[in-house]
Amino acid sequence: DTAVSQTPKYLVTQMGNDKSIKCEQNLGHDTMYWYKQDSKKFLKIMFSYNNKELIINETVPNRFSPKSPDKAHLNLHINSLELGDSAVYFCASSHEKISGNTIYFGEGSWLTVV
Amino acid sequence: KNEVEQSPQNLTAQEGEFITINCSYSVGISALHWLQQHPGGGIVSLFMLSSGKKKHGRLIATINIQEKHSSLHITASHPRDSAVYICASSGGGGYQKVTFGIGTKLQVIP
Numbered sequence: 088d089t090a091v092s093q094t095p096k097y098l099v100t101q102m103g104n105d106k107s108i109k110c111e112q113n114l115g116h117d118t119m120y121w122y123k124q125d126s127k128k129f130l131k132i133m134f135s136y137n138n139k140e141l142i143i144n145e146t147v148p149n150r151f152s153p154k155s156p157d158k159a160h161l162n163l164h165i166n167s168l169e170l171g172d173s174a175v176y177f178c179a180s181s182h183e184k185i186s187g188n189t190i191y192f193g194e195g196s197w198l199t200v201v
Numbered sequence: 202k203n204e205v206e207q208s209p210q211n212l213t214a215q216e217g218e219f220i221t222i223n224c225s226y227s228v229g230i231s232a233l234h235w236l237q238q239h240p241g242g243g244i245v246s247l248f249m250l251s252s253g254k255k256k257h258g259r260l261i262a263t264i265n266i267q268e269k270h271s272s273l274h275i276t277a278s279h280p281r282d283s284a285v286y287i288c289a290s291s292g293g294g295g296y297q298k299v300t301f302g303i304g305t306k307l308q309v310i311p
Contacts, residue, residue, distance in 0.1 A: 128238075130287065130301040177244060188232070192244040 090114050093178045093193035100168055101201055108163045108196045110178030116191070118142075119161035121153060122177040124195070130177070136161050168200045207288050207302035214309050220275040222305045224288030225268075233264050233271045236287040238304065244287075247273070278309045 093110040100106050112119060121133040134153045135143035141153065150166045165172060178193040204227045214220050224233070235247040248255050248262040250271070255262050259278075264271040275282055288302040 128285065128304055130289075132299055175242060179244075189249055190234070190246045192236075192246070195242045195244075197242075 089194075091178055091180055091191050091193040093176075093196050095196060096194065097197045097199075099199045099201060102168055102170060104168050105164070105166045106168060106198070107165070108176055108178075108198070110161050110163070110193055112159055112178075112180040112191070114180060114182070114191060116180035116182040117158055118181050119155065119158075120179045120181075120190075121161065121163050122179065124175040124177060126174070133176075134161075134163075165198075170200050173198055173200045205288055205290050205300045205302040207286075207305050210303060210305060212305060212307045214278050214307070216279060216309055216311050218278050218309075220278050220282075220307065220309075222273045222286050222288075222307070224271045224273070224302055226271075226290045226300070227269065229266075229269075230290040232291045233262075234289040234291065234299070235262050235271075235273050236289060238285040238287060240284065247286075275307075280309045280311050283308045 091112045093108060098106060118137045120135045122130050123133050124130050132145050133147045136155045139155045139158055152164045154162045154164060175195045175197050177195050179190050181188050181190045206225050208223045232249050232251045234249050236244050237247050238244045247260060250262055250264050252264060252266060259276045261274040273286055285304040285306050287304045289299050291299040
């Protein structure tokens, strides 16, 4: 039973395409996140959602649009993909009361734009 | 803007050695996190601390709020400890406003 699962794990696509990465957590957490890890392995937060509401949007191009249909899901849609979007994208979740804010990460989605 | 610095960036140790990874941050924070990223890419949260010391198995994390410094110690290191260890500071609750360090790549040789 994977706590935070994201799909696909690997995605290779051409420039200009639109793609989505899905994320689901079964931990009952109220906060979900998307992080980007670049080629230098540096992690940066992209978005944070609490109870389906956007609370952080960190200097991310508006080609990236998160969608949270419910508290257990936070999907990442990327339009007009660019070469620089190639990275590993991590979904994560946490809950102040359930997990004491310990964060649980998905396994990552390797996106390669060619 | 908070900066998080880790040292060393790369570390090779012999099995059984005591290992220390250091983290310093530049502004006051509400919590300091240590994460472990496995060679396959998966990330696991090891510790979240705001004061003092926490221990889990062979791992110990300490924080000195006044000096804005945290350390992660691994006792009796083992090859399976080989991973990237990432320090992160958060200014608000949970992982909001979190700043990550660049990570320390640890290799433990048998």
